[in-house]
Amino acid sequence: MYDLRHTCLTNWLNDGVPPAQVTDWAANGVPVLLSTYARCIVGQLDDLKTRIEAAGDCAIWDMVTSETRSSATISVA
Structure with a gap:
């Protein structure tokens, strides 16, 4: 069940x-x-990106995703 x-x-x-x-x-x-x-x-990411672009929030999307990528980057010394 x-x-x-x-x-x-x-x-x-x-x-x-x-x-x-x-x-x-x-x-x-x-x-x-x-x-x-x-x-x-x-399977929802492409649809969500399209909706964000249609709403004109691309600059915010780019800012948020670039911050996420940079905070997730691990540097090896």
Whole structure:
């Protein structure tokens, strides 16, 4: 039964159902849902980038992603 629930929640998230709605249906909190299922969400990045570009937020996107990349860089001495 739990595997069926996991599959259903993962499919809803992958289909673009907002996490807040999925938590209402699943009786979970958003932090619990995302800590469990965030790694299962796939295939939405291109759509999200397109929506960001259409909204004109490209400069903010570039700034945020470049800061993320630079903070994730590990230098080896």
